[in-house]
Amino acid sequence: MIYREAGQFKTTYPEDQQIFPIRQDRYAMAAILAVAFCVIPLVASDYWFTAILIPFLILSLAALGLNILTGYTGQLSLGTAGFMAVGAFAAFNFVLRVPGMPVLLAFFLAGLTAALVGLAFGLPSLRIKGFYLAVATLAAQFFIEWVLIKFGWFSNYNSSGVISAQKIVILGYEFTTPRSKYLLTLCIVALLALAAKNMVRSETGRSWMAVRDMDIAAEVIGIRIFRVKLLAFAVSSFYCGVAGALWAFAYLGSVEPAAFTLERSFQILFMIIIGGVGSILGSFLGAAFIVLLPILLNVGAHYIPWVARDLLSNLELIIFGALIIFFLAVEPHGLARLWQIGKEKLRLWPFPH
Amino acid sequence: MTFFFEVLIGGLLAGVMYSLVALGFVLIYKASGVFNFAQGAMVFFAALTFVSFVERGLNFWLAFAVTLAVMIALGFAIERLMLRPLVNQPQITLFMATIGLAYFIEGLAQGLWGAQVHAIELPIKDVPFTVAGVNVSQFDLFISGTAGVLVIALAAFFNYTRIGRALRAVADDHQAALSIGIPLERIWAIVWAVAGFVALVAGLLWGSRTGVQFALTFTALKALPVLILGGFESIAGAIVGGLIIGASEKLAEVYIGSSIGLNIGTGIENWFPYALAMVFLLIRPEGLFGERRIERV
Secondary structure, eight states: OOSOOTTOOOOSHHHHHSSOOSHHHHHHHHHHHHIIIIIHHHHOOHHIIIIIIHHHHHHHHHHHHHIIIIIISOOOOSOHHHHHHHHHHHHHHHHHHSTTOOHHHHHHHHHHHHHHHHHHHHGGGGTOOHHHHHHHHHHHHHHHHHHHHHOGGGGTTOTTOOEEOOOEEETTEEEOSHHHHHHHHHHHHHHHHHHHHHHHTSHHHHHHHHHHHOHHHHHHTTOOHHHHHHHHHHHHHHHHHHHHHHIIIIIISEEOGGGGSHHHHHHHHHHHHHHOTTOHHHHHHHHHHHHHHHHHHHHHHHTOTTOOHHHHHHHHHHHHHHHHHHHHHHOTTHHHHHHHHHHHHHHHTTOOO | OHHHHHHHHHHHHHHHHHHHHHHHHHHHHHHHSOOOTTHHHHHHHHHHHHHHHHHTTOOHHHHHHHHHHHHHHHHHHHIIIIIGGGTTOOHHHHHHHHHHHHHHHHHHHHHHHOSOOBOOOOSOOOOEEEETTEEEEHHHHHHHHHHHHHHHHHHHHHHHSHHHHHHHHHHHOHHHHHHTTOOHHHHHHHHHHHHHHHHHHHHHHHHHHHOBSGGGGGHHHHHHHHHHHHOTTOHHHHHHHHHHHHHHHHHIIIIIHHHHSSSOOTTGGGTHHHHHHHHHHHHOTTOSSOOOOOOOO
């Protein structure tokens, strides 16, 4: 009854082509943005900002990047964390070595650097497919980690390879409190998510999906596969690079290459599996799930006194693994699909026939 | 020159160790088309279970038998609880499910047996002996022998038995295999049980080398370049790939580092095999012995 598009007529082309064609969706989106920008900064505590909201937003961004490559273009990548590391270290070096470099520009350039690296590692994708490619992207992960540890130049010759992100100053305003960092991250993530949404519903996105569904058929109908695949690698790495830069600047403050290991790549892969492969909304839902799950498990364990601490971390692994298998078996399309099914049910309710 | 040969032989024998793990991957891929990322976790689980039984007073063979039973039970449980609901899903879904499985088994192994490092005593003396001036470890030779026996046995199993042929049919097409009456469930359970057995052997040999610890799960990452070099479907490929990777990795570490004069040789073993495998892939995208795929629209 409430969620129904009856009576909403589209009389112009722009109306037909808008991102959220249904009015209720527009209101819901506006409400979510209003809560994120206005309500949360007023009510959330510093713990919420630093431990939950900022990592959630940044990981959503990385998941968005991976979703573009894996979900929309069908190229399984296990090197996400490597590209995040490129972004983090690039942003650090741009601010360090170029005098007067604005931080936002540094983030942008860090994204571009990651995109270039992504392009280089995307080159084999023309010949190598499927799992062979997934393993090839592991090469990116390990190679980047090794380069960043091996050559001191990248971490400004810090003996343990740690970089301390510089202060974020934009137009003379210094972002020091968790609240301000949250708002900055939120702005960047919202803008990039909007860009991604528009990309995937444009010609670019359709050619990505054509390549995903069947690359040979896509080639036959005149899509230049090589360009499309490389573009996906570049865009995906750009998102991951910006996420990495934010991870260093807005979240941790100081990071080392060990913050971007294969574990992180898998974590982000799980986000898109659980959230929904090939869905923008899914990236956010998956990130929320993966960020909140360990916290919830931890809180839950406080109420069960007989669980020992070391058992708890193993239990976490077990539950985590079981949940992933469960999700894949029950709903291979993830939380985003559940949401879609829910919407469909809502449209018909209360008369299901 | 002696030094070169020593490095080469050391590398080749290390490569056999990689091949052992890669064998488990090939087995499951060949038989069910699943790229089993949990193989490393299974190696860890098998070794840890074995060691824990030995430490509780069982003798070697009894512990081996009990662990084998546990691995077979694990194989059947995986089939029942994970694979059966996922029949006919795309390969990528199955792959991701095995990543979940890897987490599950890692948590299970440590939750059951604790996370300490254990040592395995195998009843083999590790005395090096000399052939034409080159030191060879007896233990390494034993490993190579084991790997050789395993490969011959598995190759015979796949090519000459009814079950072996059924396995290959299942790998080609789940649905077609089901429609001609191959019992998919039983076949999968068998192949996962056999993979559990291979994992147990690999776990014992790796464990006696490095100690039974969490790092054993990373053997999977060592085996991946071997796999893509040799081809996912080929048992022979796993062995040849292992030898190539093992030898070139050691040679590269010793010679590339010193010849350039920079100290970059150290630590390249993490990515060098991958880079090498990628170069091979650019020439043969399905690996050295992989089946060539003919794609049609």
